[in-house]
């Protein structure tokens with residue numbers, strides 16, 4: 001995290017296969033617009049957006065990356081220094097869901113993560129507006145994969161209908177805050193030898209949200 005003159009600045013990277021809707025998610029969140037004919041991203045693009053959480057304003061610097069394999073060398077240099085990673089798939093594209101593992105590994109390698117839980121990973125299943133016939137990944141599959149991979153935040157969104165998009169970014173920042181507070185407590189433990197072996201807060205709780213409901217704020221979707 002860096003600090004602008006006013007607000008804490010968080011670098012958020014959106015990853016996932018080409019065509020899952022990364023650019024549309026960013027544009028929906030930042031400008032509340034949706035482009036039915038969005039072009040493939042080449043390399044990376046970023047936009048800033050302020051987000052208020054519990055009385056504090058955070059400036060999110062959102063990096064939209066190119067999902068196509070041929071742009072790998074253009075996107076990977078931008079992973080370092082990230083505070084949050086959003087792993088995105090489209091619920092009507094099974095292969096994009098299967099590729100989440102590849103995306104996580106690519107990010108961890110190029111961001112040079114020392115531990116897998118060093119920063120929050122958020123799983124985002126986009127295009128939740130598609131018909132049930134078109135759906136190829138169930139909510140249960142998403143939650144199961146997250147459980148198996150120790151990812152505690154997942155959400156289904158639609159950039160098209162604006163469902164859960166702001167909630168996804170809120171969920172990401174809330175997850176980041178939980179990790180930060182845990183890091184602070186651990187630091188206290190190291191410095192002051194305070195016994196904090198008891199369970200800390202809810203940092204390991206699953207926080208999932210699907211469909212059109214609100215997410216994250218009250219953790220009622222666990």
Ligand SMILES: Nc1nc2c(ncn2[C@@H]2O[C@H](COP(=O)(O)OP(=O)(O)OP(=O)(O)O)[C@@H](O)[C@H]2O)c(=O)[nH]1
Nearest residue numbers: 018019020021022023024036038041067158159160
């Ligand atoms: N139905 C539906 N279509 C969407 C949604 N989000 C994006 N799309 C469509 O999916 C296509 C790809 O969207 P993009 O945002 O360009 O996808 P991307 O992941 O950024 O793709 P790359 O730049 O190639 O990595 C476009 O035709 C969008 O209109 C959504 O929530 N629902």
